[in-house]
Structure formats: C-alpha cells, structure tokens
Amino acid sequence: MSLAILSFFMLSLLAVVSKPNAGEAAGDNCPFTRHIMENIGGVLDYGSRVGKEQKVAMKMAVEDFARSSCSKQLVLQLEDSRGDSAKAASSTQIFVANNRPPYVITAAIELVSSKAKAIVGTMTAQETGSLSKIDRNIKDIPIVSLTSPAITPPSIAHQLPYFLQMSDHITLHIQCIAAIVGQFKWRKVTVIYESKNSFSAYSGILALLSDMLKAVNTDIEHHSTLPSMPFLSNPEVLIEQELINLRSRSNRVFIVILSSLEMAVLLFEKAKLLGMMERGYVWIVTDEIASLLDSVDSSVVKNMQGVIGFRTGFVHTSKPFKRFRSRFRSEYRSEYPEEEEYCNPSIFALRAYDATWAIAQAMKKSPGDISSEKLSKGILSSKFRGLSGVIRFKNNFLSQLPSFHIINVVGNSYREMAVWSPELGFLKNQEKDNGVNASSSLEDWGSIYWPGGKRNVPKGWVISETDKPLKIGIPASGAFHQFVRMCFDQANNRTCATGFSINVFEATVKRLPYNLHFVFVPFNGTYDEMVEQVYHKDLDAAVGDFSIEPGRFQFAEFSQPYIDSRLIMIVIGKSAKSKITWMLKTFTTRLWLLMAAMHMFIGCLVWIIERGNNNEFEGIGAMLWFSVTIIFYAQGQPLRNNLARVVVAPWLFAILVITATFTANLSSRMTVSRLEPSVLDIETLMKTNAPVGCNGNSFVVRYLTNVLHFKPENIRKFYSESDYLEAFETGDIKAAFLVEPHAKVFLGKYCEGYTRAEPTFQLGGFGFVFPKGSPLVLDMSEAILKVVESGEMQQLEEMLASSNCSSKALRDNTSLDLKPFAGLFILSGSSSAFGFLVAILRMGSNLQILSYIQTLLTKRRIWRWARIHLSRENSTVPKTNDHVQTSTSVELANFAH
Known part of the structure; x- marks a missing residue:
C-alpha cells in the first residue's frame, strides 16, 4: 500500500516538473520526447489588410501550439499570392515557432521542397480545382480555405474531398x-x-x-x-x-x-x-x-x-479574445509599424487562428506520421470554441449559423x-x-x-435628367371616348390625349415629389395586349380605363384604383304604370301604423280631457267616434277644454301636411311612367340562349365566359358606343355588360330607353399599369390618394357623369317613410304627452279616473271576478261585515251564471 502511494507521489511530482511554463517552448520542457516536424503551408495576400491580419494570426497559432505540444512541432510556410491565389509567388518565408537551434531552420528548409501536410489560405474551390488538374496531388492534401464568404459550386465539391471552408456560405x-x-x-x-x-x-x-x-x-x-x-x-x-x-x-x-x-x-x-x-x-x-x-x-x-x-x-468580451487582442496588437505593430494605430483583429484574423489551431490539434491526435485522409477526418471532427465562435464542420462548411x-x-x-x-x-x-x-x-x-x-428612408431612385421620357401607352380605340380620346397638338407637332383617365393621370403626376417626363404613345390593340407590352418593356406604363383584374397581375403591377368599378348589366327598359289597388304603397307600413296609433291615442286623450265637461262622451264608442271626426275633419262635439285644443291643433296640422304629401305622391305614381328591365336577371338570358354584348377589347369577354359561364357563341363583341345602340335596336343583343364607369356614361346619354338590371359584380376598379417592380407604383398610388383627399377626383367624376337627360331624370317612386314627417310627429306627440300628463294629474286629484275605471270594470264583470279571486286568497282573514259576505256570494253566483 505504501509502495503504491509512493509511486503515485513520484508520478505527480514528475508531471509538475515537466509542465511547460507560459511563453516557454515545448521543446525545452519535453527533454525525453522526440519532436516530429510537421509542415503547414499558407497562401495569403500580403498586400491586403486581411492578408496581413491572417499572417500575424497564423503565426500566433503556431506559437501557442508549440507551447502546448510535446510530441509535434509545426513549421509554417507562407506564400504571397499577390492578390491572386492561383498564381502564388515563388518567394517563401520560413517561420519556425520555437526559433531555437539552427538545425530547426535547416529542417524547415528541407520541408520547402517536400509536400505540406495541409494548406491554409485564400484559395477558393474553383482555383483549387484548376490547380488539381495540373498537379493531381493537390486534391489529396487537406486545404482549409479562409475565403469569405464561402463559394463552392456543387460541380466542384465532389472533386475535392479534403477541401474545407472556415467561413459562412x-x-x-x-x-x-x-x-x-x-x-x-x-x-x-x-x-x-x-x-x-x-x-x-x-x-x-x-x-x-x-x-x-x-x-x-x-x-x-x-x-x-x-x-x-x-x-x-x-x-x-x-x-x-x-x-x-x-x-x-x-x-x-x-x-x-x-x-x-x-x-x-x-x-x-x-x-x-x-x-x-x-x-x-x-x-x-x-x-x-x-x-x-x-x-x-x-x-x-x-x-x-x-x-x-x-x-x-463574435464574442468581444471573453477573456481568451481579450488576451488574443492584446498580443495581436503587439505582434501587428511589430510586423507592420506603419499601421500600428489601426491594429484591431477582425473576424478574418480570428478564423485564420482557429483554422491553424484545428489543423494542429488534428495532427496532435496522431502519434506518428499522419496521412491526408486521417488529417482531414481529424479536422472535420474538430469541436471546440475558438476565438471566432464554435468550430464544428458539416458538409465541409462551418455548421454554426x-x-x-x-x-x-x-x-x-x-x-x-x-x-x-x-x-x-x-x-x-x-x-x-x-x-x-x-x-x-x-x-x-x-x-x-x-x-x-437625411433621416427619412430614401426612395432609392430619381428621375434623371439624362433619362429618356417614359413611353406611356394609351388605348387608341377605346369604346368610350369620355375616358381616353386621342388628339393632335399641331402647335408642338405631337400626339396628345384628353379624357377622364388622362385628367386623373395628369393630376396625379402633379403631386409627385419630382418631375416625371413622359410622352403618350397610342396603341392599337386590346387592353390585355397593351399590358403585355408593358411586361416586355416596350412600354414604360399604360394609362386609360384599365380594369384591375387577377389575370393581368402576372404581367404587370397596378396603382391604387382611382375609381371603383362593378360589372353592370344594361337592358332595354319598358314603360310601366304604377299598379295601385288600395293606394297603400304610397306610404310605408310603418308610417301607416304610426298614424293609426297616433289617431287612437289622441282620440282617447281628448275623450279623457273632455269627459269632465261633457257627459256625452261616454264609453269606448264615443272615443272612437271622436277619433274618426278628427280624421275626416267632421263637425263633431265642440271642444270645450283648452287643453284638448292644445292637443288636437298640432295633430290637425300634421294631418294637413301628410294629406298633401299623400296626394302628391299618389298623383306621381298614377301619372309618371317608369322604366322596368325587360330582362330581369342573368338566369333568364342563359336559359333562353339570348345574345349579349360587351367591349371586345376588354377583359369582360373572358369574365363572361369563365366566371358567368355564358356560351362563347352568345357573346357579341363591340368596339364603340354606337355599336351597342344599333345592336339593341336590331335585336342583335338582349343585354350588354359594361363596367360601371362605362355604364354610367351610357345610361347618362340614353336614360329614356335603357336601364340596369340586377345583379352587379364587384371588380377591382380602374388603375394605371406599370412594369413589375417599378418604383412608380407606390409613388403614383400615394399621389392618387392625395388627389382623392383634395376633392379634385370628385370634381372630375362629376364632369364624367354629366348626361343629356338630366332634365328628364327619373323620379324615385319608392314609398314615403317616416323620416320626412319625423318633426311633425315629434311636435304632435310632445303636445299629446303634455296634455295626457295634465289630465292624469287633474283626474287623479279628484279620484274621478279611479271611480270611472271601477265602473268600467264592473260593467265588464271584471271587477266582480277580481273581488271573488281576492276573497279566495284572503279566506283566512275574518269577515266583520256580513253584508259584504252576502254581496260577494251573490256576485259570485251571478258571475258563474
């Protein structure tokens, strides 16, 4: 046990003694390790700022690796591409990290003629591919490209399996x-x-x-x-x-x-x-x-x-970056003293350092000589946090977004x-x-x-004085010349145009923040063909009565609509007298009911007021009789009460006005003829296969066929306003489909014989046509809104809507509603409410109304029923009046009888 502890202590001591100090070469601290020299090549542009930073950073990476490795030593061989990586100069600089004994320099010189294990630099995939055709060995060497951004065409990527890019795609x-x-x-x-x-x-x-x-x-x-x-x-x-x-x-x-x-x-x-x-x-x-x-x-x-x-x-606040930046500034000042004031490392210097370090670490993992394939796999498997961010490769690119x-x-x-x-x-x-x-x-x-x-976002374009005037196409053969009419300016010897659409365009151009130079170019063809000319850039824009519809958006863009539009069906109008049976249609149902209610209310009120002074007003019959006398201005009982006169006077005035209006409206309905559509709806046209007409130059032909499903053989195409009249008169068509602005012009001229029929179909309105992506679209749309807000658009529309039959305008024969008489009803109702309130207060104080209500209810047997019902509910209450009990029993029997 003691022997094991002693062995562990000796090994720990040996590790501490052999650990290299900061700034000291690894070769001085690994006396028992045999150094293996590995050559790394570099191709940089010494004349560029990026190349200078990369050169300093790669040297620093080799130095740092030398301090951390005891097994291998790197020799960095750099070549100046002079701005063209594919034509790298033959001059070579040798930098040995430890810069120690002379034999290291000798060994490095010997490595110049040998192949480098890896190359770092600004060689692109295209350039590397070209070099590989000259020297096939180049594609077998791992190459880490520092070119930013990374560009690798798919056709070349498979030819260079060891080509990696230390940059973003x-x-x-x-x-x-x-x-x-x-x-x-x-x-x-x-x-x-x-x-x-x-x-x-x-x-x-x-x-x-x-x-x-x-x-x-x-x-x-x-x-x-x-x-x-x-x-x-x-x-x-x-x-x-x-x-x-x-x-x-x-x-x-x-x-x-x-x-x-x-x-x-x-x-x-x-x-x-x-x-x-x-x-x-x-x-x-x-x-x-x-x-x-x-x-x-x-x-x-x-x-x-x-x-x-x-x-x-990248992270500027990390400690490794701050240490690197301090060292980089010192190294850069030493290498390029003329630029010492501006020597902060960029992302390109950081990536050069990380690329060199990734190669060095991959070499370090192999104890002996390493092959290109193993070195490439070692680099691709790199996973560490470098100075530029997380270093990890995927498909030979940096995987970190x-x-x-x-x-x-x-x-x-x-x-x-x-x-x-x-x-x-x-x-x-x-x-x-x-x-x-x-x-x-x-x-x-x-x-x-x-x-x-300038603080506001620039528009990004201007009308240059050297630009040619915009060619604005206008329809030369429009069906309705009120919108676009061609003319010739003899004074200036040029084509001019007038009409509603032209006036709107010129008013819009005046509100642009710049001068728009343009010329009108007449176009003989359909509106769809003109839109295609704008698409092919033969025309710079198109102005006229162009409907904004989905089929045209694949070719051009449209401005904000300057007038709304719907598809209108125009048919021959037939004269018809008003069919009056009970004359009730003169007023609306609501007005009739309100007048009847007011009659009844005022009659009741006058009866209540007069009852105190005249006993002849008895019962509901008297009340109704008095109400009738008011309606027919009869000489009924004279009003003796001033309050009753106050209530009746406003109502008589209202009756007088309403009667006069009733007479006038009834006369109009019985004498003035109205135009009714000869064809009521589209279903009738389709069931009878009736022919219909439309503008042959517009999209309406396509709309009738694709949307409304008319048979193509039943559609007649016309190209002028007079064609519609002739076709109606000869019976060639039963209906014409026009966009709403055109329909207003047509009906304004021929209001006596033609009218519109239901239904109508909402469209996109009229707009100006521009090429896709034209910056004029937004500016013109904004200017159109300014024309609308100024009121000028409304004035132009009023000029367009002027007709020849304004003196013969058709009357509106709809029934009269309450609105014209609202003031009269309010006046009469207010006086009646006032009279009713006064009558209630008077009669209530004398208990007259209460006794009358009791008498009325007794006559109708309601009072007796109520007393019996109440007596049942209060049967537990002691009866003190025998006469009342007997009377109640008799009344109950009579009520049951």
Missing part, C-alpha cells in the same frame, strides 16, 4: 442582403462587385442574389464589374468613369459585394467627390468590408458616412442597429446567456443616418 450573406433591402422596400438595386477570386467564373452568385431579391419584390436593375485592384494600371480613372455611368441612371441603391477593402476605400472616395454620398443615395456593404471598419483610419470612415452594412458577430450585426456608419465609427439571424431574421438584441431574442421592427432600429444626413 455565400447563401447566408445573400439572404442578409435581401433582408435589409426588403426591410426598406426598395424595388430596384444596382450591384457593384470586384471580379476577383473567380467571382466571374461563378456567375450563379448573381443569379442567386437576383432570386433572393425577387422574394422581397426587388430586382437588380444593373450590375457593375470592377477588375481586381492588382491588375489595374490606373484604378482611379476606371472607378471614376464607372461611377459617372451609374450616376446617370435613375437607381440610387448600390450594393457592394465581394470587394476588397482597398477597392472599397477607393470606391467611396470617388463616390464622395462625384456627389454620390449625398441625399437620395443608398450604399450597402457586406461582411468583407464592414468587418474591417475597425482597421481603417478616420479619412476612410469620413467618406462612408451613411453607409449601412452587416458584419459577422452566424449572426450578422447590422451597422450604420456615422461620425468617426459606426453604430450597431440590429442583429440578423438566418433562423430568426432581424433581432433587436441577443442574450447570449439564455438565448432569449427580442424581435426587431424597423422602428426599433432607431434613427438611421443616411448619406447627406
């Missing part, structure tokens, strides 16, 4: 771009990219971006390709000329993707000089630029005021506005401890500083 970056554009609802964008790292070879990126933007109703209007900086002899002139070309276009939303920091610095410098960083412009940068804003000087940030973008998020921080460049730095996640979208913040996320709307982003200092 391009799809995630494009999704974030589309989310930002969709958040602000810009309809057109211009894409600017640097043709480097075989972007031009992978044209699918642009197509992928286009598809993602279409999902948020945005199109790529133009894309500009800039050659890679190392291959430009005079990049300033080329960039300036390209920006001048972009400035002449209408679109003002620019997305800079897959660009080096050096290209972006020059691009924004020229953009500011050309006035393209002023109000109305929008600039969006992606991760490869936004993640390096901590590494640029103030002059660069000054040129980028108002730019928005996104950068890959990133979170992109949305930034806005303002002042001397930038402000983080929101976080975007591929799973959750925009987030206001992220609680990394418990994973709680707060959803973010555009309002939560706070005030955004746009180029030029």
Whole structure:
C-alpha cells in the first residue's frame, strides 16, 4: 500500500516538473520526447489588410501550439499570392515557432521542397480545382480555405474531398442582403462587385442574389464589374468613369459585394467627390468590408458616412479574445509599424487562428506520421470554441449559423442597429446567456443616418435628367371616348390625349415629389395586349380605363384604383304604370301604423280631457267616434277644454301636411311612367340562349365566359358606343355588360330607353399599369390618394357623369317613410304627452279616473271576478261585515251564471 502511494507521489511530482511554463517552448520542457516536424503551408495576400491580419494570426497559432505540444512541432510556410491565389509567388518565408537551434531552420528548409501536410489560405474551390488538374496531388492534401464568404459550386465539391471552408456560405450573406433591402422596400438595386477570386467564373452568385431579391419584390436593375485592384494600371480613372455611368441612371441603391477593402476605400472616395454620398443615395456593404471598419483610419470612415452594412458577430468580451487582442496588437505593430494605430483583429484574423489551431490539434491526435485522409477526418471532427465562435464542420462548411450585426456608419465609427439571424431574421438584441431574442421592427432600429444626413428612408431612385421620357401607352380605340380620346397638338407637332383617365393621370403626376417626363404613345390593340407590352418593356406604363383584374397581375403591377368599378348589366327598359289597388304603397307600413296609433291615442286623450265637461262622451264608442271626426275633419262635439285644443291643433296640422304629401305622391305614381328591365336577371338570358354584348377589347369577354359561364357563341363583341345602340335596336343583343364607369356614361346619354338590371359584380376598379417592380407604383398610388383627399377626383367624376337627360331624370317612386314627417310627429306627440300628463294629474286629484275605471270594470264583470279571486286568497282573514259576505256570494253566483 505504501509502495503504491509512493509511486503515485513520484508520478505527480514528475508531471509538475515537466509542465511547460507560459511563453516557454515545448521543446525545452519535453527533454525525453522526440519532436516530429510537421509542415503547414499558407497562401495569403500580403498586400491586403486581411492578408496581413491572417499572417500575424497564423503565426500566433503556431506559437501557442508549440507551447502546448510535446510530441509535434509545426513549421509554417507562407506564400504571397499577390492578390491572386492561383498564381502564388515563388518567394517563401520560413517561420519556425520555437526559433531555437539552427538545425530547426535547416529542417524547415528541407520541408520547402517536400509536400505540406495541409494548406491554409485564400484559395477558393474553383482555383483549387484548376490547380488539381495540373498537379493531381493537390486534391489529396487537406486545404482549409479562409475565403469569405464561402463559394463552392456543387460541380466542384465532389472533386475535392479534403477541401474545407472556415467561413459562412455565400447563401447566408445573400439572404442578409435581401433582408435589409426588403426591410426598406426598395424595388430596384444596382450591384457593384470586384471580379476577383473567380467571382466571374461563378456567375450563379448573381443569379442567386437576383432570386433572393425577387422574394422581397426587388430586382437588380444593373450590375457593375470592377477588375481586381492588382491588375489595374490606373484604378482611379476606371472607378471614376464607372461611377459617372451609374450616376446617370435613375437607381440610387448600390450594393457592394465581394470587394476588397482597398477597392472599397477607393470606391467611396470617388463616390464622395462625384456627389454620390449625398441625399437620395443608398450604399450597402457586406461582411468583407464592414468587418474591417475597425482597421481603417478616420479619412476612410469620413467618406462612408451613411453607409449601412452587416458584419459577422463574435464574442468581444471573453477573456481568451481579450488576451488574443492584446498580443495581436503587439505582434501587428511589430510586423507592420506603419499601421500600428489601426491594429484591431477582425473576424478574418480570428478564423485564420482557429483554422491553424484545428489543423494542429488534428495532427496532435496522431502519434506518428499522419496521412491526408486521417488529417482531414481529424479536422472535420474538430469541436471546440475558438476565438471566432464554435468550430464544428458539416458538409465541409462551418455548421454554426452566424449572426450578422447590422451597422450604420456615422461620425468617426459606426453604430450597431440590429442583429440578423438566418433562423430568426432581424433581432433587436441577443442574450447570449439564455438565448432569449427580442424581435426587431424597423422602428426599433432607431434613427438611421443616411448619406447627406437625411433621416427619412430614401426612395432609392430619381428621375434623371439624362433619362429618356417614359413611353406611356394609351388605348387608341377605346369604346368610350369620355375616358381616353386621342388628339393632335399641331402647335408642338405631337400626339396628345384628353379624357377622364388622362385628367386623373395628369393630376396625379402633379403631386409627385419630382418631375416625371413622359410622352403618350397610342396603341392599337386590346387592353390585355397593351399590358403585355408593358411586361416586355416596350412600354414604360399604360394609362386609360384599365380594369384591375387577377389575370393581368402576372404581367404587370397596378396603382391604387382611382375609381371603383362593378360589372353592370344594361337592358332595354319598358314603360310601366304604377299598379295601385288600395293606394297603400304610397306610404310605408310603418308610417301607416304610426298614424293609426297616433289617431287612437289622441282620440282617447281628448275623450279623457273632455269627459269632465261633457257627459256625452261616454264609453269606448264615443272615443272612437271622436277619433274618426278628427280624421275626416267632421263637425263633431265642440271642444270645450283648452287643453284638448292644445292637443288636437298640432295633430290637425300634421294631418294637413301628410294629406298633401299623400296626394302628391299618389298623383306621381298614377301619372309618371317608369322604366322596368325587360330582362330581369342573368338566369333568364342563359336559359333562353339570348345574345349579349360587351367591349371586345376588354377583359369582360373572358369574365363572361369563365366566371358567368355564358356560351362563347352568345357573346357579341363591340368596339364603340354606337355599336351597342344599333345592336339593341336590331335585336342583335338582349343585354350588354359594361363596367360601371362605362355604364354610367351610357345610361347618362340614353336614360329614356335603357336601364340596369340586377345583379352587379364587384371588380377591382380602374388603375394605371406599370412594369413589375417599378418604383412608380407606390409613388403614383400615394399621389392618387392625395388627389382623392383634395376633392379634385370628385370634381372630375362629376364632369364624367354629366348626361343629356338630366332634365328628364327619373323620379324615385319608392314609398314615403317616416323620416320626412319625423318633426311633425315629434311636435304632435310632445303636445299629446303634455296634455295626457295634465289630465292624469287633474283626474287623479279628484279620484274621478279611479271611480270611472271601477265602473268600467264592473260593467265588464271584471271587477266582480277580481273581488271573488281576492276573497279566495284572503279566506283566512275574518269577515266583520256580513253584508259584504252576502254581496260577494251573490256576485259570485251571478258571475258563474
């Protein structure tokens, strides 16, 4: 037992003695271990900021591995790609981590001619695939690409089984771009990219971006390709000329993707000089630029005021990162003293460190020489928390989904506005401890500083002075010229147009926040064909009496409807006299009943009032008689009570007015002829196979066939207003189907012979036609609402509805309701209520009404029945009056009899 304890103590002591100190090479602390030298190659761009950071970070990773490993030692061989990874220069730098005895350098020089175990750098999958065709051994070496974002076409992925990417896939970056554009609802964008790292070879990126933007109703209007900086002899002139070309276009939303920091610095410098960083412009940068804003000087940030973008998020507050940042600054200042002021590590430096560390750890797991296959599997099986986040691979990519921080460049730095996640979208913040996320709307982003200092979201486009006038198509052969009529302006020698739709369009254009240059182009064809011309960009828009209907949305977009519309059935009207039997239809049933009730009430009230002064008013018969005398103005008993006169006078006045109205309305019904539909409904037309007419240029033909199910052979197509009249007169059609604005014009002219029939069918109204994604749609819709709110639209509609038969307008022969006489009834009812209240108070005080009610109930035997019923319920009460008991018994017998 004591021997075991002693052995354990000796082993523990040996472990403590052999543990390396911080900053001390492993070779000095592992005297009994034989070091195995492993070569790691690196291909970096020494001329770029990213390449410089990656070079320093990889050296630091090799140093840290040397301190932790007693079995293997790494030799880092770096090559400068000079901006093109596929053409890496032959110059080689050798860095041995421990930098100790000379034999280590000798061993490293010998490894230069040998194959490296793994390669880390900015080689893309396309470039690696090309090199593998020259040297087949290249595809057998594990390659960890630091290119961000990761681009691996499916056609190449299977050819490189050991090709890994220490970055996020391009799809995630494009999704974030589309989310930002969709958040602000810009309809057109211009894409600017640097043709480097075989972007031009992978044209699918642009197509992928286009598809993602279409999902948020945005199109790529133009894309500009800039050659890679190392291959430009005079990049300033080329960039300036390209920006001048972009400035002449209408679109003002620019997305800079897959660009080096050096290209972006020059691009924004020229953009500011050309006035393209002023109000109305929008600039969006992606991760490869936004993640390096901590590494640029103030002059660069000054040129980028108002730019928005996104950068890959990582934990800035962890202790490992803080220790790394402190060491990185020291190493970077030592390596590049001219840039010592701006030496904060970016996400690209962190990933270079993590990639080197992942390779080193995979080598460490193998005690001897490791094969490429085992090394690749070891790297793929890596699972650790690195400086850039959780390092874990899936399908040769990082499996951990990133979170992109949305930034806005303002002042001397930038402000983080929101976080975007591929799973959750925009987030206001992220609680990394418990994973709680707060959803973010555009309002939560706070005030955004746009180029030029404007706080409101830019529209993203303008009408440029160099743009050609918009070609606005108008129907040259519309059936109703009140909406669009062609004319020719001889003074200016150009085509002009008038009509309701044209007037609305011109009123709307005046309310746009910019001048819209356009010319009217007559179009001879159907309305659907004109919509297709807008779809094919032969026309920039179309204006006229275009109905908004679902079949046209696959070709174009429509503005807000400027007039509502329904489908109306017009038929010949037949004259008909009012059929009056009892003349009761003159008033509504409610009015008749109310008058009868008022008669009865006032008669009862007058009878009650007069009873005290005139004994001739006896019983219900007298009450009814008096009510009748009021109705027929008879000379009944004279009213002796002033209160009765107060009650009767307002009612007599109401009767006089109602009688006069009754006479007038009855005369109208008996003498004025009305138009009734000759065909009552659609079912009648379909059962009799009656022919119907419609506008042959409109969608109504399709609506009658597909929706209302008319037989095509029963549909007649007409192309002018007069065609309908001739067809009705000759009996060629029994009904015509017109949209409501057209129907109003037709009936306004021919109201004597035609009328509408039921039912009607709701449609989408009239609107202006624009190409899909046109930014004019929202602006014109907003302007239409302003025309409506100003009242100008109503004035234009009144001009449209003017007719030739306004003097012969048909009367409304509906029955009169209570509403016209409400005041009279209120007056008479108030006086009657007042009289009733006074009569009750008078009669109640004299107990006259109580005695009368008792007498009336006794005559009807109700009083006796009530007394008998009460006596039964109160049989337990002692009777003190024998006479009352006897009387009750007699009354009960008489009642039973």
